[in-house]
Amino acid sequence: MRPFIVTAIIATAAGAVFEAIGMFLPWLLGPMFALLLVNQFTKLPLYWPKILRTAGLVMLGVQIGSSFTRAAVLLMVVDLPYMAFMTVSVVALSIGLGLLFKRMVNESLATSLIGSIPGGLAQMVVIAEEIPSANITVVTMMQTIRIFMVVTIVPFLTIFLNGRGVGELEQRIFSFSPMLFLLAFIIGLALYAGMKRIGFPAAELLAPILAMAVLQTVSGDVLIDMPYWLIAIAQVFIGANLGLQMEGIGDKLTFRLGAAIVLNNVLLISFTVLIAFILAKWLPEYIFLDFFLSAAPGGIAEMAITALAVGGDVALITGFQLFRLFFILLVASPIVAFVVKKLDAKTEY
Template identity: 75%
Template sequence: MKTAGIAFASGWLFYEVGMFLPWLLGPMFVLLLLNQFTAIKLHWPKILRTTGLVLLGVQIGSSFTKDAVVLMWFDLPYMAFMTFTIVALSLLLGLLFKRMANESLATSLLGSIPGGLSQMVVIAEEVDSANVTVVTMMQTIRIFMVVSIVPFFAVFLVGREASELTQQTFLFSWMPFLAAIFAGLGVYWLMKKIGFPAAEVLAPIFTMALVQTVTGQYLIQMPYWLVALAQVFIGANLGLQMEQVREKMNWRMGMAIVVNNVLLIGFSVLIAYLLAVWLPEYIFLDFFLSAAPGGMAEMAITALAAGADVALITSFHLFRLFFILLMAAPIIAFVVKKLDAKT
């Protein structure tokens, strides 16, 4: 109750002063500071984080109409270009981090590639030469930096007005709604069974996209308070993820992580600019949030608040997530294991 009270109070405070994404950034910053600089015992139940991700997944999935799903096929070349360039630069930055922080090759590469905190940690645990603690810190700090920096810049970028966004006519219907619930439970069970990453947010997205595409109906209209609740649940979890970082990190490693992430974010901006020039029918904000090396959930929340194309941005992040988890990260782990065996 204590942690929840602090989380909601900080969200309300950020909301009152007019901060961007107050219900996400308020709990995240306040709980991070309390966790790092006070002796207050704070705990956030996993069920609340899961609930927040499910609610967010439903909100994101509702943006996937039949037209949006069809457009994804036309965007595949751009998704591939953005993903390949960002992953290639991540690997180069991993080599730079290795020299700056004097860490192992496995630690540097797995910590630099933007494939998700929990997923990269699991892969790092399977590589003997990888320092799991450092990989965890690199991934956590990158997400924290992106979630802090990207929304700040998004405020100054031109998004779409409410009249420009696709307007869905909401008319509740029991049959598609029940079909979505049962399909979602089945998709979630299957994802957990095969160990698929981020099932809590991906299962609702896939389910909503599938049912809305097949039926042509807009299934649910989430009220603002429910979206804000999901943001509080996710923001509080992010704030408490960074446990006692000051005790685990030295100055040299801290500088290396900051340089690594600033360069990656800067390169993402460059890629977004090139695509926006190449494809003038899109807006820069869409590509900026699509290229940002942060979590899909956090970037989708930013897109919702900034007037960006949520379905497009989610599609880009899904493509990158699948490529990294199914191809790039396993290949990196395999190569590093072979190098370790030789040495």
């Protein structure tokens, strides 16, 4: 209990300080940076229960799901070709960067490819565990550092981009219906149970998003509008977990490995800028910010939080991110794992 209380005080205080000085995404980045530094440079015992991270993801999932109006979902169907173009481009470059990483640090092909594909830390580590030639420690470092870089670099870059003002955002009329919300809760629980049964990742976030999106599309109503303070609590829950998740990274990194990982991610983030620029020119009715956050190789939760803060189209950005997540987990990663296992078998690894 004492480590948890200390962790909660540090996380909340850091968020409040970042908020007071006008820092971007204060309630997410404040706890993350503070706990990362305390964990790295002190012996102070820290603890953050998984249930709070889960609660934060569920609250954020409900908020993201409430952005999916009927019009937004219909627009996503029209955007499917652009989602496919962006996703295939980012995944193809990730594989190319994986091959470059292999040459730079002389790691195995499995380690380099799985570590470079932006499919999420937990998911990529699980895939790496199934391949004997994969170095799980390096895969974990590559995915963790990428998340850290995206969560810190991408939000700060959006400060220089033009988002939408309050008047430009779609006006949503909040209409609470107890029966519909109860139905959304039941559907969300069923989706969560099904995802957990098949081992699908990020069920805590995806289940409420999909449940809210389905009910709001069918009913045409916006079922809930969460206040800022509740979204801030969700960000603290997620930010504290991120900060502690990066434990001991500095102790395991060599200079050469660290430089290769940083270069890999800088090139990937730069490429997402290019892809966003191409799509913004191709589709002038959209803004560059939406495509940049859609292409950024970060998590759905982190990019949605950024979109909420800078006036991005949350439904559009989440739709693109969801499409990439499903493509990576259901298509790209299984293919990469199959090819790598075949190559390992030929070399008798």
